[in-house]
Structures are given as structure tokens and as C-alpha cells.
Amino acid sequence: MPGPGSGTVRNRRLATELRRLRERAELTGDDVADRLGWSASKVSRIENARQAPRLGDVRSLLDLYGVEGSYRDQLLQLARDAGRKGWWEAYSDALPEQYASYIGLEMEAEEILQWETQVVPGLLQTEAYASAVEQGLHSIEVIPPSRLDARVETRLARQSVLTTREPPLRLSLVLDEATLVRRYGDAGVMREQLERLVELAGSPNVTLQVLPLDGPHPITTGSFTLLQFPQVGGIKFHDVIYIEHQNGCSYLEEETETYRHRLSFDRLSAEALPPAESVELISRIARDAWGSQNGGG
Structure with a gap:
């Protein structure tokens, strides 16, 4: 069973605070490097969370910025936690670095709002569906079979944030109806996946809605x-x-961008079917599109 998350979020928080403190002190990265005898690239790596800084380095920065008291103690505790490793690092050979970083964020998030147009999200996938998705990626990316297995295992292990973590992650998901009829694997795989969605929709920490194809977008x-x-x-x-x-992933952290996406999610949620009607639609598609009469597909 996966253990606690790594220090990914704490490292990013620490980096943000250290950059803000430098700017408040009206110092450039080069100024800090000169005063501490560091390279400018080291300052940049710390402030952009590309490396977890050593505790002594954080103390030096806080001394330079004149930070004392409880705020200093909080930042030093973040520095202690920032080097903590996550369970998924055991799969590091099989996972792209950006994906591993995302898992670290996901493990420490308290709530996720998600809009999905292509595929059932990893947090809700069955093993068979996850394997089919990874097999599809295999057609455009050279991945040894052992790494495919490791990626599937990682997808399933991630789901602990919904089921066994305390407190569990709160997930609000709007699925485009197209994800329910886009086939991965055979009909049996799809039917099982849609049945899993119906099951998870009954969890108190999961809100699942479907945006119908015949409704407004x-x-x-x-x-x-x-x-x-x-x-x-x-x-x-x-x-x-x-x-x-296609070529990886992007992160947006500027407040205007995150707020714009929150408004977009609110619009999607307002136009999507209510949760109870969404479950009815998923059950109907599971029966009519992927029922046993379709055989192996």
C-alpha cells in the first residue's frame, strides 16, 4: 500500500517563498550567489524547485534575508520535508519525470477539479482499462513490456488517495460523453470500466458528472x-x-490562469448532467454499447 506523498509540494512551496523573500529584499539571483559564494544556477535551481535544497543552504538564505521567529521555523520544517521520497520513485525508471512530479502533487492535494475529453482518468481506471491505455501509448512510444507493467501498477497505486488516504482526496470530475464510447480494449474492458465509474460515483468524496454530446458545450x-x-x-x-x-505536460500556476480554469470548470459542471442522471447515462451506455451481446469487441 502506498505510503505518504513525497516532498514535491513542500519543495515547490519552499521555492516560492524563497523567491518571494529574495524579491522583498530587493536582491537579484546574482546578488545572492555573490554574497553566499554560490553559482547563479544554484539559486535558480532552488527557486524553481528543480532541486530540494539542503537544510544548511536554506538557513544561509534565511540569514541573508533576515528571516527570524516562527516563520523561519516553518520554512526550515518545509526544507526538512522537501527531501522526502515518494513511493512512486521505486518506478522511476518507467515513469517520465514530469509524470512523477504530477503524482507528487496529486498525493498531497486535498481537492481536484478535472475536465476530461479523451480517456477515463487514471484515478478511476480499472487494471484492464489502464493496460489498454498504456498499450495504445506503446504504439507511438518505445516502451519495454516491463515498463508498461510498472506504469499500470503506478496508475492503480495512485488510487489510494481516493480510497485509503485519511482524509481522502475530494474529486470533482466532468467527463465528456465521448470518453464513455471511445473504446480501449474490448467490450468487456469497457463495460467493466463503466461499471467501476458507477461504483465510485457512490463514494462521498467523488462527484461525477457527464457532459452529454447532444447538449451545449x-x-x-x-x-x-x-x-x-x-x-x-x-x-x-x-x-x-x-x-x-503529445510531448509531455504543462503546469500553469499564475493566479489569473488558475482562476480562469476554475471558472471554466464551473461552467462545465453547470451544463453537465447532475450526478444521478450522469450515473444513469453511464449505466445505459455500459449496457447498450458494451453489453455482453457485443462479445469480445
Whole structure:
């Protein structure tokens, strides 16, 4: 069973705070590097969360910025936690670095708002469906079979945030109806996946809605995930937007962008079927499109 998340979010929080403190002190990255005898690239790596800084380095920065008292203690605790490894690092050879970073964010999020147009999200996938999705990726990416297996295992392990973590992740999901009729694997795989969606829709921490194909489509943007985080060590971390694309993924963290996506999600949720009607639609498609009469598909 997966253990706690890594220090991914804490490292990003720490990086954000250290950058803000430098700017408040009216220092450039080069100024900090000169005063501490570091390279400018080291300052940049710390402030952009590309490396978890050593505790001594954080103390030096806080001394330079004149930070004392409880706020200093909070930042030092973040630094201690930032180097913590996550369970998924055991699969590091099989996972793209950006995907591993996303898992770290997902493990520490308290709520996720997600709009999906292509595929059932990993947090809700069955093993057979996840395998079919990865097999599809195999056709455009050279992945050894052992790595395919590791990626599927990782997808399933991620689901612990919904089922066994305390408190569990709150997930609000709007699915485009097209995801329910786009086949991955055979009809049996699809039927099982849709039945899983119906089951999980009954969880108190999951809100599942479907945007029907014959209804209004309020936005033109593709799939996105908005992650929200709890306050840790007295420091609040801003929302993060995660967007997957053909060549990897992108993160949006500027407040205007995250707020725009929140408004987009609210519009989608308002136009989507209510949860009870969404479950009825999913059950009907599972029966009519993917029922046993379709055989192996």
C-alpha cells in the first residue's frame, strides 16, 4: 500500500517563498550567489524547485534575508520535508519525470477539479482499462513490456488517495460523453470500466458528472486538472493546473490562469448532467454499447 506523498509540494512551496523573500529584499539571483559564494544556477535551481535544497543552504538564505521567529521555523520544517521520497520513485525508471512530479502533487492535494475529453482518468481506471491505455501509448512510444507493467501498477497505486488516504482526496470530475464510447480494449474492458465509474460515483468524496454530446458545450478548451492543496506549516500553496499533451505536460500556476480554469470548470459542471442522471447515462451506455451481446469487441 502506498505510503505518504513525497516532498514535491513542500519543495515547490519552499521555492516560492524563497523567491518571494529574495524579491522583498530587493536582491537579484546574482546578488545572492555573490554574497553566499554560490553559482547563479544554484539559486535558480532552488527557486524553481528543480532541486530540494539542503537544510544548511536554506538557513544561509534565511540569514541573508533576515528571516527570524516562527516563520523561519516553518520554512526550515518545509526544507526538512522537501527531501522526502515518494513511493512512486521505486518506478522511476518507467515513469517520465514530469509524470512523477504530477503524482507528487496529486498525493498531497486535498481537492481536484478535472475536465476530461479523451480517456477515463487514471484515478478511476480499472487494471484492464489502464493496460489498454498504456498499450495504445506503446504504439507511438518505445516502451519495454516491463515498463508498461510498472506504469499500470503506478496508475492503480495512485488510487489510494481516493480510497485509503485519511482524509481522502475530494474529486470533482466532468467527463465528456465521448470518453464513455471511445473504446480501449474490448467490450468487456469497457463495460467493466463503466461499471467501476458507477461504483465510485457512490463514494462521498467523488462527484461525477457527464457532459452529454447532444447538449451545449460551454468551453472549447481541452482536458485539464486543477489541484488544490491544504495549508502546511502555516504556508498556503497556490492552485496548480496540469495539462497533458503529445510531448509531455504543462503546469500553469499564475493566479489569473488558475482562476480562469476554475471558472471554466464551473461552467462545465453547470451544463453537465447532475450526478444521478450522469450515473444513469453511464449505466445505459455500459449496457447498450458494451453489453455482453457485443462479445469480445
